[in-house]
Structures are given as C-alpha cells and as structure tokens.
Amino acid sequence: MSSLRLLDKIKQDDSxxxxxxxxxxxxLQQLDMQLLNSSLKLISKEVRTTPATVKNDIDLLKCFSGKEEKMALESIDYTTDYEFSNGCRAPPWRQVHGEICYVIVKPHDTDLVCITCSTSGVFINGGMDxxxxxxxxxxxxEIYKDLMTLLREISPAFAEIMAQQDLQEAEDVMSVYDDDAVDASEPSPSQRFQEHKEKYGDEKPMQPLVKSQAINKQKLEPSLTWKDLDLSSSPDVKVGRKEEKDYKDNGKYETSKDEEYLKSSSPESKLRANLTSSMSRKGPKRSSEKTEEFSESSSESEEDEEQPEWHQETSTELPSEYWQIQKxxxxxxxxxxxxxxxxxxxxxxxxxAQETCQLAIRDVGGLDVLINLLDTEEIKCKIGSLKILKEISxxxxxxxxxxxxxxxxxxxxILDSPDKDLKSLAAETIGNVAKFRRARRTVRQYGGIKKLVRLLDCVPLRSANLTADQEKDIEVARCGALALWSCSKSTRNKEAMRKARGLPLLARLLKSPHANMLIPVVGILQECASEPTYRLAIKTERMIEDIxxxxxxxxxxxxxxxxxxIFKCAEDAEIRNLVRQYGGLTPLAELLKKSDNKELLAAITGAIWKCSISLENVLKFQEYQVLEILVALLADQPEEVLVNVVGAIAECGQEPSNRTIIRKCGGINPLVNLLSGTNRALLVNVTKAVGACAVEPENMTIIDSLDGVRLLWSLLKNPHPDVxxxxxxxICPCIENAKDAGEMVRSFVGGLELIVNLLKSDNNDVLASVCxxxxxxxxxxxNLAVLTDHGVVLMLSRLAYTTDDKLRRHLAEAIARCCMWxxxxxxxxxxxxxxxxVEYLKSSDPDVHRATAQAxxxxxxxxxxxxxxxxxxxxxxxxxxxGSTDEILQEAAAGCISNIRRLAMANEKARYG
Known part of the structure; x- marks a missing residue:
C-alpha cells in the first residue's frame, strides 16, 4: 500500500x-523483485542435513572401510553408540547448536580426524584429548555440505578410490552388508543342536500379557539431568571417545551433584537420595561406552540387540502378583x-522366574531402582537387589x-568388594546378563575380565575340613567361572582372559570333584579351544587328562x-593322541549308546568325528564297534547329530576295512539319500563319506544304482566352495571304479561344460579337486575331445602360475592327460x-615332481x-x-630328457649334415 501511495504522489507532480x-x-522495484526471486531459488536448493541423511552416509562409507588398499577408508565410526529418539547422537546441550553426531575417521593417507556432523553441514572439530x-x-x-565432500578434500586417496566406485554397486553392498565380524571357529555340536532346537522346537513364543500402556512406550534413554548440573550453559564442555586401539579398556564417569550429596550424608539419607533420583537416570552410562570393532565366536547363540517390547492385553487379566510387586x-x-x-x-x-513378575518390576521402573541400590553403601540392600536381579536377568x-x-x-x-556374598551374586548376575555381544564388550571395557579371573583363585578344592570362609571362596570362584563362561564367547574376551593368566587357575579348578564347579570351567575351555593359543595351553597345563x-x-x-x-581341541593332532592315551575313546564309545539325550549325542558324535581324523583312533574305535553304531544313527536323527555322525563315518571310511563294514551295515543307501539335502555342513561331510565308500568297487555299484553320481555332479552347482x-x-573315485565311466559321464547333460567352468573358481581346493x-x-x-571343445586347455594354462603344491600336482596330472588328444x-x-x-620341479613335494615330470x-x-x-x-x-627311487618319476624324467636330446641331435644333423 505504501508503494501505491508513493506512485499517486509522483503522478500528481507534473514536473x-x-x-x-x-x-x-x-x-528499483523491478530489481527488488529479481533479487527476491533469485534468493528464493538459492534457498530452495539448500537442503539442511538431517540425522537420517548423515546415518545413511556413514553406513555407506562403512561399506568402503577396511585395511585393504582397495577400500576408501581404513575405518569410520561414531564416537558413541547411543542414539536418541530424534536420531541424533550428540549430547542434548550440543543438539541445540544443530549438531547431530561426531565420527572418527581414519583415511589411508592421512591421520585420524574427528568430524562434527550438524544440520548446517560437516566440519573437522578440535579433535580428541x-x-x-x-x-x-x-x-x-571450513564447513562442507556432506561427509563425502569433506573426505574428498582432505584425502586424495579417498577421492581417487571413490571416483572409481559405482554408486549403484554401493547400494547393493549396503543390502547385504553385515557389521558383525565373526569368528571363523566351528560351533560345537551341542550348541548347534541348541540353536536348531530354539529355531524349530515346539516352544511357544512369549505370550503377551497386557495391552500397551503409556509406560511401556517409554524408550530407555539418558535423561536431561545435564540441565540440573548447568551443563547447558557451558558450551565448552567436551565429551567423547576414541577408537579402541587408542584406548585401554577402562571407563570413567563424572560425579553428579546427587552423588556428591550421597557421599556427605548419612547412610539412610544416601539411600533416599539415590532412590529419589532413580527414575530420572535412564542410563547415561551407556552413552560413554567406547566404540570398537569386535569379533564374536560363531559358537555363540546371538540375541538381538533390540528386543521387542512386551505387549499387554487387559489389566483385568493380570494376576494379583503383578499389582503386589508394583506396590x-x-x-x-x-x-x-x-x-x-x-x-x-x-x-x-x-x-x-515368571514373566508376569518380571514385567511388573520393569513396567513401574523397578530395574532403575534395583540398579541404583547397587550404588549405595548398605550391604543388605545390595545383596537383596542382586538376588532379585540374578533371578530376573x-x-x-x-x-x-x-x-x-x-x-x-x-x-x-562390586567385584572389588571385600564382601564375598556380594562378589558371588555380582559375578553370577554378570554371567546372566552377558549373554549378548554388547554386554560382554561392556564387561571387558570396564576391567571386568581381570577382576573375574582374580575370583578364580581359591584354596585347593580337594582340601579336607574347609572353613566356612574357604567354602565362600570356592563359591566366589564358581560364580566367577559362570561369568567368564558367558564372556568367553567373545574373541577379544578370550584374549583378555589369557593375558590375565586365567588358564593356570582354570587348570586348578578342573580338578574339582564338584560338577557345579566343573561345568562352567569346562564350558570356558569349550569356548576358548577354538583358538590355537588356548589349545596349546590346554596341552601344556595337562588339562586333557582331567577332561x-x-x-x-x-x-x-x-x-x-x-x-x-574334545570336539574343539581335537583339531590338534597331538591332542587327539592324548585323548587316546588317557583312555578317552572308551567312554566316548560307551556314551554313543545314549541316544535319548540328543544334545549329549551331538556332542559325543562330534568328539568321535574329530578324534577319527587320526588312523590310530579309527583302529581303536573298530574294537568298540563304533562304526556299526554310527551307521545305525543315520536314521531318525536331527541334522546336528547327522552332521557329526556322517563326518565320523567319512573319516572312518579312509580305512579300507571300514568301507566293507559300511556296506554290510546298510550305510550306503542313507548316505546317498543325504546328498539331496540342503544343510551345508552335512553336504560337506556326506560328499566326503560317499567319496570314501566309492573307492570300493562293490560300494560303487550300489552308489551308481542309487543315482549317487548324478547327485554328486549336481552338487557342483552348489554356491559354497567347500561343497x-x-x-x-x-566324483574322482566314482569315475575310476564305474563299469562304463565314459558313457556315465556323457549321460550328464551339460556336465562336462560345468566341470570346465569351475576352473574359473578363486578357491584353490575347488581348482585342485576339479583338476x-x-x-x-x-x-x-x-570325453577328452568334448573337454577340449569347451576350452579346457586355455583354462588349465591360466592356472599354471600357482604356488599351491596341492593344486600344482593335480594341475600337472590334468595337463599330462589332456596332452593325449x-x-x-x-x-x-x-x-x-x-x-x-618347469618351476614345479623346484617344489619340495615328491608328488608334485612325479606329476610335473609326466606333464x-x-x-x-x-x-x-x-x-x-x-x-x-x-x-x-x-x-x-x-636317480629317484620312484619308477614313474624316473621314466618320465628320462623320457623328457630323451625327447629334448633327440631334438638337439636332429638340429645338429640339419645344421652340419
């Protein structure tokens, strides 16, 4: 309106x-409009960074992180693993400045940098003290629009590698990316059985009790108690964490005013003050955990990090105990x-132990109260709280x-407490809680492994006339062993236990006459035996005899x-011999008859399987007629038992006399039937077992009649290299012992082409077996003519530069045979x-020499x-x-020299006449 009035006034003046x-x-008005329009366009192009976009960028970059040179970054991780409900990871007093999270990045070509991600962009901050x-x-x-732009600016290597990456490929990687590094150790038989039982068993899922109430929707997160401490007015407050490699496993907490008040008050007032603040402290400690890479044993039955919420039905359906506990x-x-x-x-x-009672405690905030009671100085309150936590955990x-x-x-x-009852309860509760990865990591980071190992040091267990105090020491050691058993599922915790010199203490406890002490001790050894260092220690500490x-x-x-x-330890040849020397094969053979307890049966068959790798043990098992029992177990057993039974049969089948026993006991038919299964571990073992049986011509006749060779050939399409x-x-002994092998192979449509294509594999064992x-x-x-048409010569030639002696031997044999067409x-x-x-002749393997000379x-x-x-x-x-004693090698070498000499003589004759 003011513009219109100004225009009217100008019009009235005719000058x-x-x-x-x-x-x-x-x-001027036109210019103003142009400026406004251009500003609007610029503003509309600017999109403020959100927590979701930052998280997506970091998750994407994690796909390109690793020690390998082809990776764009060496590592990238958050400084805290706690995420608020709004998606931010920065403390609340920094969120008001628009900050979302902080990440620690290690490029390959620059030093470690700490980066702040905020709504206005990303920038490098002052770093970590x-x-x-x-x-x-x-x-x-400077402030950059996103992480990619900043990293390209500070790291030329990152910019170069990322320029080569296809973004679509990155998205594909994201869909299958797994953030958990797992241990390559093999799961024990009983653990595999338990996992199968939990997955397919007839247990009913947890039934909902009551309808969802507002209290159940509360998310566990740190409360804003910083406001009470005036932290929001101090912009220079610094918090954070660094990568695990730069830190030792320890933790520190800031003392709040509430805690200072407790220190200066009477015991009763301390208790009151602690409980009054319990509901306002929903777990700030978690946000101070160190972020680290971790490796868990594959034997672990991993639980989800995010557990589903309980869903309630109606309050009228709840029993009276629910309301009594809430009061x-x-x-x-x-x-x-x-x-x-x-x-x-x-x-x-x-x-x-009832879910209703656990639900009642959790719903009304009882867990907060019980945990805060542990911070008081009242022993009775601590003991009472731990007894309840032990049960509900x-x-x-x-x-x-x-x-x-x-x-x-x-x-x-509490593990440092002089009160032994307290230490026992705390250790046992830790053992219950540390069933999942994050909990085990927390125990280690706060020095729990060393403290738990110290608990194992007690009086000799076979001592007579123990005092009440000594009995308490033994109970403390038992609870410490229970906690270490749970923690030992982590590879890093195993290493921490070894460094804390826990093995000699375990060896001492292994001599206990009490089963409740022995079970957790042997459980620890069972978890740790997947590590070579532990197997060596188990030998040197003479634990095999006690086991x-x-x-x-x-x-x-x-x-x-x-x-x-024994299943884990028997990977070592020396330990297999020790098991036999200490008479361990006899009880294993006796326990094999207990087929009612499937978990025990899975464990026993697993131990027999690994012990059967040694021929001496196989001969001993023959005396106990173990093979006949194993063949009988091929029917009506869960897969976890079958994997071990078939593995043991495969090892026993390496002994010629056992192949006849397998046939006479009717074992060929069920073995061939198992070739049509899908269980990877079972397929690996059953193919080996069928291959061992096929060495016997009579067995091969049965296998062929059951179409076993066709089933084996179809497994060449299996995606797993070991299968x-x-x-x-x-397939090799099947072809050797088949009546009309050539026609049998040709009957498999596309079979020869499949074999040749497998020479493109990256797995040396696959390549050696295919050769x-x-x-x-x-x-x-x-068949050789068909193989040649499929390009077998070129495919074999590409493998000639290998340094693997096993592959060299079979490759040379294949080349020698293919030369005949x-x-x-x-x-x-x-x-x-x-x-x-020619370089193969420099190998130390005589089998390589023979095959190479023939080629x-x-x-x-x-x-x-x-x-x-x-x-x-x-x-x-x-x-x-x-001059070798091997006649085949002699003849091949002499024949090759003879051909070279003839060529030289012919050349001389042609030159000089």
Whole structure:
C-alpha cells in the first residue's frame, strides 16, 4: 500500500523531476523483485542435513572401510553408540547448536580426524584429548555440505578410490552388508543342536500379557539431568571417545551433584537420595561406552540387540502378583533403609522366574531402582537387589534393559568388594546378563575380565575340613567361572582372559570333584579351544587328562561339555593322541549308546568325528564297534547329530576295512539319500563319506544304482566352495571304479561344460579337486575331445602360475592327460603353460615332481615345447630326478630328457649334415 501511495504522489507532480523519480522507482522495484526471486531459488536448493541423511552416509562409507588398499577408508565410526529418539547422537546441550553426531575417521593417507556432523553441514572439530578422552567441539576448518565432500578434500586417496566406485554397486553392498565380524571357529555340536532346537522346537513364543500402556512406550534413554548440573550453559564442555586401539579398556564417569550429596550424608539419607533420583537416570552410562570393532565366536547363540517390547492385553487379566510387586517397587522408591530391606525380601518371595513378575518390576521402573541400590553403601540392600536381579536377568529383555541402564558397570565395581556374598551374586548376575555381544564388550571395557579371573583363585578344592570362609571362596570362584563362561564367547574376551593368566587357575579348578564347579570351567575351555593359543595351553597345563576323566561323570551336562571341549581341541593332532592315551575313546564309545539325550549325542558324535581324523583312533574305535553304531544313527536323527555322525563315518571310511563294514551295515543307501539335502555342513561331510565308500568297487555299484553320481555332479552347482570341492573329490573315485565311466559321464547333460567352468573358481581346493576330476574324465578319448571343445586347455594354462603344491600336482596330472588328444600339446605351449611347469620341479613335494615330470614328458613331444624347457634349464632339474627311487618319476624324467636330446641331435644333423 505504501508503494501505491508513493506512485499517486509522483503522478500528481507534473514536473520533469517527478517523471525521473518514477522511472527510478520502477527500476528499483523491478530489481527488488529479481533479487527476491533469485534468493528464493538459492534457498530452495539448500537442503539442511538431517540425522537420517548423515546415518545413511556413514553406513555407506562403512561399506568402503577396511585395511585393504582397495577400500576408501581404513575405518569410520561414531564416537558413541547411543542414539536418541530424534536420531541424533550428540549430547542434548550440543543438539541445540544443530549438531547431530561426531565420527572418527581414519583415511589411508592421512591421520585420524574427528568430524562434527550438524544440520548446517560437516566440519573437522578440535579433535580428541588423549588424556581426558573428550572432544573439543570448536570448528577447525571450513564447513562442507556432506561427509563425502569433506573426505574428498582432505584425502586424495579417498577421492581417487571413490571416483572409481559405482554408486549403484554401493547400494547393493549396503543390502547385504553385515557389521558383525565373526569368528571363523566351528560351533560345537551341542550348541548347534541348541540353536536348531530354539529355531524349530515346539516352544511357544512369549505370550503377551497386557495391552500397551503409556509406560511401556517409554524408550530407555539418558535423561536431561545435564540441565540440573548447568551443563547447558557451558558450551565448552567436551565429551567423547576414541577408537579402541587408542584406548585401554577402562571407563570413567563424572560425579553428579546427587552423588556428591550421597557421599556427605548419612547412610539412610544416601539411600533416599539415590532412590529419589532413580527414575530420572535412564542410563547415561551407556552413552560413554567406547566404540570398537569386535569379533564374536560363531559358537555363540546371538540375541538381538533390540528386543521387542512386551505387549499387554487387559489389566483385568493380570494376576494379583503383578499389582503386589508394583506396590513393593513404590516402597523401594520412597522408603527408608528398613522399609527397603523389607520390600526386597518380600519381592524375593515371589516367583521371579515368571514373566508376569518380571514385567511388573520393569513396567513401574523397578530395574532403575534395583540398579541404583547397587550404588549405595548398605550391604543388605545390595545383596537383596542382586538376588532379585540374578533371578530376573534370565529374561532376554531384562538383560538388555540392565545393560542399557548401566547395571553392568556397577556390578563390575562390586567385584572389588571385600564382601564375598556380594562378589558371588555380582559375578553370577554378570554371567546372566552377558549373554549378548554388547554386554560382554561392556564387561571387558570396564576391567571386568581381570577382576573375574582374580575370583578364580581359591584354596585347593580337594582340601579336607574347609572353613566356612574357604567354602565362600570356592563359591566366589564358581560364580566367577559362570561369568567368564558367558564372556568367553567373545574373541577379544578370550584374549583378555589369557593375558590375565586365567588358564593356570582354570587348570586348578578342573580338578574339582564338584560338577557345579566343573561345568562352567569346562564350558570356558569349550569356548576358548577354538583358538590355537588356548589349545596349546590346554596341552601344556595337562588339562586333557582331567577332561577325559570327567567323561565318566554321572552328570550328563558335564559329559556334554567335556565332549564339546574334545570336539574343539581335537583339531590338534597331538591332542587327539592324548585323548587316546588317557583312555578317552572308551567312554566316548560307551556314551554313543545314549541316544535319548540328543544334545549329549551331538556332542559325543562330534568328539568321535574329530578324534577319527587320526588312523590310530579309527583302529581303536573298530574294537568298540563304533562304526556299526554310527551307521545305525543315520536314521531318525536331527541334522546336528547327522552332521557329526556322517563326518565320523567319512573319516572312518579312509580305512579300507571300514568301507566293507559300511556296506554290510546298510550305510550306503542313507548316505546317498543325504546328498539331496540342503544343510551345508552335512553336504560337506556326506560328499566326503560317499567319496570314501566309492573307492570300493562293490560300494560303487550300489552308489551308481542309487543315482549317487548324478547327485554328486549336481552338487557342483552348489554356491559354497567347500561343497563343490568335496563333490568333485568324491566324483574322482566314482569315475575310476564305474563299469562304463565314459558313457556315465556323457549321460550328464551339460556336465562336462560345468566341470570346465569351475576352473574359473578363486578357491584353490575347488581348482585342485576339479583338476583331479578332469584327469579321470579325460581317460575317455571322447570325453577328452568334448573337454577340449569347451576350452579346457586355455583354462588349465591360466592356472599354471600357482604356488599351491596341492593344486600344482593335480594341475600337472590334468595337463599330462589332456596332452593325449589332437594338438593339445601345441596349444599348451602357445598358451605359455610350459615355462611355469618347469618351476614345479623346484617344489619340495615328491608328488608334485612325479606329476610335473609326466606333464613335461607329454609336452616334450612338441619341438617348440622342448626349446622352451631347455631355455628354462629343465635338463639339470630332470637329471637329479632320473636317480629317484620312484619308477614313474624316473621314466618320465628320462623320457623328457630323451625327447629334448633327440631334438638337439636332429638340429645338429640339419645344421652340419
């Protein structure tokens, strides 16, 4: 309106100046509109960064992180693993400045940098103080629109690698990316059985109790108690963490005003103040955990980090115990010391194993109260709280809540208490809670592993007339072993236990006469035996004898864990011999007859399988007729048992006399039937077992009649290299012992093309097994011609530069056999396969020498190949092998030298006449 009035006033003035003013006014107005429009366009293009976009960028970059040079970054991780409900990871007093999170990035070509991600962009901050482990939030450089742009600017290597990456490929990687590094160790048989039982068993899922109420929707997260401490007014407050490699496993907390007040007050007032603040502290400790990479044992039955919420039905359906426990929790919050102890005792009288009672405690905030009671100085309150936590922590949701609320850190501190009852309860509760990865990591980071190992040091267990105090020490050691058993599922925790010198203490406890002590001790050894260092220590500490003796215990659970420990340890040849020397094969054979307990049966068959790798043990098992029992177990057993049974049969089948026993006991038919399964571990073992049986011609007849060779051939299409390799190895004796092998192979449509295509594999065992199969297939000229048409010569030539002796041997044999068709000798020379073959003669493996000499003999029939061999000094190497005791090697070497000599003489004759 003011513009219109100004225009009217100018129009009323007829002077020339008024006209000029009007033109200037119109131009200014036009300019103003242009400026506004351009500003709007710029503003509309600017999209403020959100927590979701930052998270997506970081998750994407994690896909390109690793030690390998082809990776864009060495590592990238958040400084805290706690995420607020709004998606931010920055503390609340920094969120008001628009900050979302902080990440620590290590490019390959620059130093570690700490980056702030905010709504206005990303920038490098002041970094991490190595002493206080705190972040300096001050900006130290320019603001970039996103992480990619910043990293391209500071790291030329990152920019170069990312320029080569296809973004679509990155999205594909994201869909299958797994953030958990797992241990390559093999799961024990009973653990595999338990996992199968949990997955497919007839247990009913947890039934919902009540309808969702507002209290159930509360998310466990740190409360804004910083406001009470005036932290929001201090912009220079620095918090943070650094990568694990830069830190030791320890943790520090800032003392709040509430805690200072408790220190200066009477015990009763301390208790009141602690409980009053319990509901406002929902777990700030979790946000101070160190971020680190971790590796868990594959034997672990991993629980989800995020547990599903309980869903409630109607309040009228809840039993009276639910409401009684909720009243007791209210007394815990507001009562004095006496009322608190009485309330704890009353709560303990309820059946805390029931889900209803656990639900009642959690719903009304009882977990917070119980955990805060552990910070008081009242022993009775601590003991009462720990007794309740020990019972309810059997529930997976309760375990996660305890970890979220910082309960583990407090319990680890209690392990230093002089009160032995307290230490026992704290250790046992830690054992219950540390069933999932994050909890185990927390225990280690706060020094819990060292403290738990110290608990194992007690009086000799076989001492007579123990005092009450000594009995308490033994109970403390037992609870410490239970906690370490849970923690030992982590590879890093295993290493921490070893460094804390826990093995000698475990060896001492292994001599205990009590099963309740032995079970957790053997359980620890069972978990740790997947590590070579532990297997060595188990030998040096002479633990095998004690483990073998406990196989004869009357406690089936102890027998199961001893068998699982042998299963893990028997990967070592020396330990397999020790098991036999200490008489361990006898109880294993006896326990094999207990087929009712499937978990025990899985453990026993697993131990027999691994012990059967040694021929001496196989001969001993023959005396106990173990193989006959194993064949009988091929029917009506769960897969976890079958994997081990078939594995044991496969190892026993390496002994010729056992192949006949398998046939006479009717084992061939069920073994062939198992070839149509889908279980990877079972397929690996059954292919080996069928291959072992096929060495016997009579067995091969049965396998062929059951279409076993076709099933083996179909397994070459299996996506798993170990299945492919074992299937190819099994095919070799089948072809050798089949009546009309050539026609049988040709009957498999596309079979030869499949075999040749497998030579493109990256797995050396697959390549060696396929070369061995080609050697047998090529004995038939018609099949060799088809292989040649499929390009077998070129594919074999590409493998000639390998350094793997196993592959070298079978590759040389395949080349020797393929030379017997058409112009294949010349083709191998043209494909440059001759020169690398000469290098094979420098190997230390005599089998490689024999196969290579045969290949060179066949190749030397071509003049150009002879010239190549002579240029690579083959004559000197072959001269040494002419004197070998191996007749086949002698003849091949002499024949090759003879061909080279004939060529030289013909050349001389042609030159000089």
């Amino acid at each position: 020339q100046d008024a006209e000029i003013k009007m033109k200037i006014f119109l131009l 190595p002493n206080t482990e705190e972040i300096n939030y001050e900006r130290k450089g 007791l929790v209210k007394y815990l919050k507001g009562g004095n010391q006496t009322a608190t102890v009485i309330a704890l005792c009353s709560m303990k009288d309820f059946n805390l 059997q529930n997976s949701q309760i375990r996660c809540s305890i970890a979220d609320l910082g309960g583990l850190q407090t319990m680890v501190k 073998v003796q406990n196989l004869s215990s009357e406690n089936e659970e102890l027998q199961k864990h001893c068998a699982c420990a 492919q390799a074992n299937a190819a190895w099994a 061995a199969a080609i050697t047998n297939i090529a004995k038939d000229e018609e 058409g112009t294949n000798r010349i083709a191998f020379g043209e494909a440059r396969a001759v020169a690398p073959l 060179l003999f066949q190749l030397s029939a071509d003049a150009n190949n002879c010239i190549t061999m002579h240029e690579n000094s083959v004559v000197k190497l072959l001269m040494d092998m002419v």
